[in-house]
Amino acid sequence: xKKIIIILALVFSISFVVADCRLFMMAGYGNETLxxxxxxxxxxxxxxxxxxxxxxxxxxxxxxxxxWGLGYYLPGDTEIASVYRSDNPxxxxxxxxxxxxxxxxxxxxxxxxxxxxxxxxxxxxxxPNPFIWNENGIDYCFAHNGxxxxxxxxxxxxxxxxxxxxxxTDVDSEVFFRWVMQNISDNDxxxxxxxxxxxxxxxxxxxxxxxxxxxGVDIYAYRNAIDSDHELCFGWRTESAGYxxxxxxxxxxxxxxxxxxxxxxxxxxDALLYYPANGRTTLFNDFSGAQPEYKRSMVSGxxxxxxxxxxxxxxxxxxxxxxxxxxxxxxxxVLAQNNRSxxxxxxAWSHNNLYNLNWNELYKISLGNAIYWFxxxxxxxSYIGYEVTGYIRNPDTPTLTxxxxxxxxxxxxxxxxxxxxxxxxxxxxxNVYSVKSKDWTYMDLTYPDSGSRGVDPSPVPxxxxxxxxxxxxxxxxxxxxxxxxxxxxxxxxxxxxxxxxTESVSFSYTELADYExxxxxxxxxxxxxxxxxxxxxxxxxxxxxxxxxxxxxxxxTTGTGExxxxxxxxGSRSLPGKKSYSVYNFDRQQYENRSLRxxxxxxxxxxxxxxxxxxxxxxxxxxxxxNFPNPFNPTTVISFSLSSEFxxxxxxxxxxxxxxxxxxxxxxxxxxxxxTWDGKDDQGKTVSSxxxxxxxxxxxxxxxKKMLLLK
Numbered sequence: 001x002k003k004i005i006i007i008l009a010l011v012f013s014i015s016f017v018v019a020d021c022r023l024f025m026m027a028g029y030g031n032e033t034l035x036x037x038x039x040x041x042x043x044x045x046x047x048x049x050x051x052x053x054x055x056x057x058x059x060x061x062x063x064x065x066x067x068w069g070l071g072y073y074l075p076g077d078t079e080i081a082s083v084y085r086s087d088n089p090x091x092x093x094x095x096x097x098x099x100x101x102x103x104x105x106x107x108x109x110x111x112x113x114x115x116x117x118x119x120x121x122x123x124x125x126x127x128p129n130p131f132i133w134n135e136n137g138i139d140y141c142f143a144h145n146g147x148x149x150x151x152x153x154x155x156x157x158x159x160x161x162x163x164x165x166x167x168x169t170d171v172d173s174e175v176f177f178r179w180v181m182q183n184i185s186d187n188d189x190x191x192x193x194x195x196x197x198x199x200x201x202x203x204x205x206x207x208x209x210x211x212x213x214x215x216g217v218d219i220y221a222y223r224n225a226i227d228s229d230h231e232l233c234f235g236w237r238t239e240s241a242g243y244x245x246x247x248x249x250x251x252x253x254x255x256x257x258x259x260x261x262x263x264x265x266x267x268x269x270d271a272l273l274y275y276p277a278n279g280r281t282t283l284f285n286d287f288s289g290a291q292p293e294y295k296r297s298m299v300s301g302x303x304x305x306x307x308x309x310x311x312x313x314x315x316x317x318x319x320x321x322x323x324x325x326x327x328x329x330x331x332x333x334v335l336a337q338n339n340r341s342x343x344x345x346x347x348a349w350s351h352n353n354l355y356n357l358n359w360n361e362l363y364k365i366s367l368g369n370a371i372y373w374f375x376x377x378x379x380x381x382s383y384i385g386y387e388v389t390g391y392i393r394n395p396d397t398p399t400l401t402x403x404x405x406x407x408x409x410x411x412x413x414x415x416x417x418x419x420x421x422x423x424x425x426x427x428x429x430x431n432v433y434s435v436k437s438k439d440w441t442y443m444d445l446t447y448p449d450s451g452s453r454g455v456d457p458s459p460v461p462x463x464x465x466x467x468x469x470x471x472x473x474x475x476x477x478x479x480x481x482x483x484x485x486x487x488x489x490x491x492x493x494x495x496x497x498x499x500x501x502t503e504s505v506s507f508s509y510t511e512l513a514d515y516e517x518x519x520x521x522x523x524x525x526x527x528x529x530x531x532x533x534x535x536x537x538x539x540x541x542x543x544x545x546x547x548x549x550x551x552x553x554x555x556x557t558t559g560t561g562e563x564x565x566x567x568x569x570x571g572s573r574s575l576p577g578k579k580s581y582s583v584y585n586f587d588r589q590q591y592e593n594r595s596l597r598x599x600x601x602x603x604x605x606x607x608x609x610x611x612x613x614x615x616x617x618x619x620x621x622x623x624x625x626x627n628f629p630n631p632f633n634p635t636t637v638i639s640f641s642l643s644s645e646f647x648x649x650x651x652x653x654x655x656x657x658x659x660x661x662x663x664x665x666x667x668x669x670x671x672x673x674x675x676t677w678d679g680k681d682d683q684g685k686t687v688s689s690x691x692x693x694x695x696x697x698x699x700x701x702x703x704x705k706k707m708l709l710l711k
Contacts, residue, residue, distance in 0.1 A: 020117040020229065022053040022064055022254040023129070023143040025212040025219055027110040029248055030278050030497055031075045035107040039249045042237070042259060047100045047113065049257040054090025054115030065089035066118040067127035070099050071141060072108035073216040080139040080216065081106065085126035090115050109277075110216055114143040128169045131177040135189065138215050138491075140181060144173035145230055145254055146208025156202065180213065189491045190395055191220060192416040195272060199224075199288040203270075212252050217496075218417050219275035221252040222287070223267040231255065234273055235264040250275045278498040279418040279469040286389070293389040296471055300330075300655055300691040300706075301511050303365045304438040306412020306473040307357050309390035315359040315397075317390070320349050322357050323365075325386055330368020330655075330690055335513055336361060337410035359390075360399045362410035362473025364513050368655055368690045369708075395489060403482040406433060408475055413468040415487050418496050424468045426488025428478070434603075435466065436475040439501065440552060441517035442466055443603055444479075445586070460605065461519045461552035467496045506569045507533035507543035508695050508704035510657040515542065515554040516602055522549055523568055523579070523608040531569035532608075535578075536598050537562040559599025566608055580609035624672070625696055625703050631710040634679035634686065638663070638694055641672045649697040650675055653704075660687060663694075679709055 026046055028034050034043045047070075054064050068090035071083040084099035103111055114129035130141040148156070153172050156179045157165070164182040167174055179202075184194030191213070199209070199222065209224040210232045223232035234252045252275065256264050267273060272287040285293040294309040310317050319342060323331060327344060334342040340354035357363060393414050400409055413424065421442065422429045435442040443462040468474065478485075523529060533543040534555045541564075542555040555564060565578045582591040584605040596604055621643040627636045638650065648668045652661040660681045677694075680686050689711045695704040 020064060020147075021129070021145045022050065022115050023145045023210070023212055024050045024113040024251075024253045025111070025143070025214060025221070026249060026251040026253075027214070027217075027219055027275070027277060028075070029250070031109065032248065033075050033107040033109055034111065034249060035105065036248075040104060042249065042251075042262070043108075043111065044100075044104055045257055045259050046251060046253065047103070047111075049253070049255070050113045050115060051090045051093075051096055051100070053255065054096070055092070064115040064117040065091075066116045066123055067125065068093070068096055068113070068115045069127040069129045069143075070096070070103060070111070070113045071130050071132075072103045072106060072112070073110045073139075073214075074107060075109040077109075078138045078216045079134070080132060080141060081108070083130065083132070085128070087124050087126050110214060110219075112141050112143055112212065112214065122170050125169075128171050128174060131174055133177070133181045135185070136491075140184075140213065140215055142177045142180065142211060142213050144176055145210040145232070146173075146225065148172035148176060149205065149207050152202065152205045152207055155205075159201075176209070176211070180211075188489065190415075190489050191215070192274075192392070193395060195220065195222070196287065196292070196392060199272075200290075203288040210254070217277045219250060219252055219273070221267065221273040221275065222271070224270050224288070232267045233264050234267065234275065235262050237261055237263075250281075274416055274470070276418050276469075278467060278496050280471070282416070282470055285387075291389050291391055293387050294471070295387045298365070298367055298386055300367055300369055302438065302513050303367060304473045305363055305365055306361065306414065306471055307359050307363070307388060307390075308412060308414040308471050309388050309392060310357070310359045311388075311390040313391065315393065316356045319351075319355055319357045322388060326365070326367065329386075331365065332368065333366045333513075335364040337408065359393055359414070360412055362412055362475065364473075366513070396486060398484040398486045400485040401483065403478055403485060405480050406477055408477060410473060410475055412473050413470060413487065415489055416470045418467050418469050418498070419490060419492070420465050420467055420496055422465065423490030423492050424487055426490065428482065428485055428488075431478050431480050431482065433477040433479045434475075436517070437466070437472070439554075440464075440466055441554075441603060443517075445605075459550075460521070461550050462517060462603065462605075467498050469498075502545040504531055504533070504543040504545055505703050506531045506701065507540045507567075508693070508702055509533075509540040509542055509556060510655075512556040515556045516596075516598075516604070518553050518555055518596070518603075519605045520549065520551055520553060520566075521605065521607050525610055526568055526570060526608075528570055529568055533567045533569075535565045535567065536560075538565075555598075557598035561600065562598045564596040564598060568608065581606045582609065622696055622698065622701055622703055625705060627677075627694065627705070627707050631708040632679075633709060633711050635676055636679075636707060637674050637676050638696075639672065639674040640696055642668055642670050644670045646698045648673075649695075651695050651697070652677060653693040653695060654687075655691055655693070660692065 024046060026043060028039060054068050067087040069085045071080050074081050086093060086095050090096045112130045114127055116127040129143045133140045153175055156175050160178055160182060164178040180198045183198035184191055187193040206226055208226055208230045210230050211222050213220040232254060233256045235256050236250050237248050268285060270286050270288055272284040274282040283295040291311055331344050336354050341352045342354045343350045395415060399411055421435055425432055433444050441462055445460055445463055531543060531545050532553055533540050534553055536557050541557050542553055544551055544553040566581060568579055582593050583596060585592050591607055623641045625640040627638045629636060646668060649665045650663040651659060654660055662682060663675050663677060689709050691706055691708050693704050693706055695702060
């Protein structure tokens with residue numbers, strides 16, 4: 001569709017527009033379109049709500065009658081597809097309806113909207129929001145909800161330099177937009193640092209500064225209001241997962257409608273929200289100050305975290321002080337490179353050469369409770385996220401110095417936005433041998449000269465391009481000695497993908513602090529795979545849900561040298577016997593019939609063969625396993641259905657894999673059943689708040705799920 005560009009004459013006898021206004025931005029997760037069964041109805045609701053907010057007091061509860069603007073990006077594009085503007089009130093405007101229809105059917109990835117209130121200055125002009133700045137093929141779009149004072153307009157205008165001082169309208173919001181873009185440009189198009197510099201410079205000015213900004217992929221939203229009329233909220237779908245990183249869309253709006261299955265949170269003053277198309281949502285409170293408060297979510301179990309904000313100019317701070325917020329969320333252990341560690345037990349810390357945390361290091365943190373900061377929904381509990389107040393590091397500061405080839409380095413990724421590895425490592429990418437995250441392992445399996453080690457078929461899962469996320473930690477090896485390494489800001493929006501991971505329903509295992517990565521290239525005789533489990537001494541230590549090969553599986557082994565075995569779930573979801581397998585020898589460039597043993601390798605590439613033997617069991621299917629309520633206090637009912645009569649065990653475990661309560665062990669008929677857990681262990685003692693696993697076991701199937709006891 002042809003882009004509509006409206007150029008407005010610059011009025012030199014300037015009387016800048018005062019605007020109450022309302023703004024809106026919505027994007028699909030990843031590279032998803034908003035035109036699908038999950039998102040389209042919500043897009044329609046939000047655009048309808050924006051239209052209702054763009055009326056007059058006689059036509060709607062809002063008085064934003066001085067025009068509207070709508071624009072959208074298509075998936076994978078960084079230039080805006082079309083922009084529509086009008087000087088009419090959006091409420092009841094057939095042109096707004098027509099533009100909305102086009103956008104809803106265009107397969108948009110990101111949509112921006114604005115309705116305008118002009119109480120003085122130029123009226124009768126199409127709404128210039130969203131403002132657009134194109135740089136190297138990227139359209140940055142911006143919408144503002146607020147008003148600059150006349151003194152702010154004067155001072156900021158005097159700071160603008162060419163080409164950002166070439167204003168096209170007499171609207172005060174454009175001055176604000178140009179100031180933001182000038183600072184981003186001054187920081188080599190690093191949006192986080194540019195926004196911080198722009199807002200820090202005007203932090204003492206008192207006016208409403210709410211805005212949304214996007215490069216067509218990620219959303220940046222900022223709230224700083226001097227009155228209660230300029231709220232800013234963000235929301236997400238709550239049906240498909242527990243937190244917005246893995247939901248279908250994310251939305252920011254001045255006032256969100258009351259839609260079903262939408263979680264919403266109102267932003268506090270001086271807060272910057274980074275809402276990525278992929279990866280973990282990030283929030284900074286007190287953003288314009290010298291030491292913003294970085295707030296993140298963390299999961300129960302092990303988290304591989306960095307400390308990109310540290311309350312010290314040296315980049316190192318006391319560990320106990322930095323981790324104090326986590327002592328109420330079941331923190332048990334912190335691991336660092338070179339076998340350094342901290343343990344929290346009975347309200348006290350013990351240290352093994354780990355006393356300070358550094359901005360550039362990875363730390364593996366074990367939590368008993370997940371902590372999320374964005375719930376405000378009756379169906380979910382409210383948590384505060386993990387907060388660290390500190391300086392945003394200069395992106396030009398080297399992350400590592402004096403690097404030795406093929407040595408492990410536990411490092412933190414400190415750049416926004418999320419980037420693919422090759423972009424993040426920049427000129428050193430060709431020198432990267434391996435990158436290991438909590439969820440995947442990358443290995444360079446090519447010879448420098450020949451270009452291939454002869455692995456067939458390709459691509460190998462470990463050679464898949466992966467994304468690095470702000471605030472997370474990674475284990476990296478380089479192929480050559482390097483004097484210093486600094487993360488690279490490549491500014492390539494739209495190229496990042498972080499695939500969702502589905503929880504296994506056939507295998508149950510406990511994630512540990514580390515794992516062995518295994519690439520499974522093929523399975524002989526299997527046409528339709530659903531799940532693969534890896535076992536150590538007949539105990540499941542990892543599983544992956546997949547419908548295609550090759551695939552990578554993480555094995556959380558004990559490192560005791562036991563043989564690893566594999567089971568495959570096909571269409572029937574019955575557990576077959578163990579699979580034979582062959583292991584790729586990289587030196588000989590061939591597969592060999594030998595065993596993998598726990599702890600004797602960090603990475604392997606294998607092919608699964610036919611079954612060694614089969615387990616003959618009656619066919620039974622467990623369905624509808626669930627518990628209600630969840631969260632609960634102190635009792636919850638676990639229900640399930642059986643397709644036939646079978647012996648069943650139902651047990652409760654803590655996150656360390658320790659048995660808490662054996663609820664039942666006996667024969668059950670086909671049909672539906674329910675069992676109540678009263679929140680007590682096998683000794684009759686009431687257990688503490690936290691996340692627990694319940695596992696239902698038959699002789700040919702086992703399913704586990706999580707539940708939260710919240711007192």
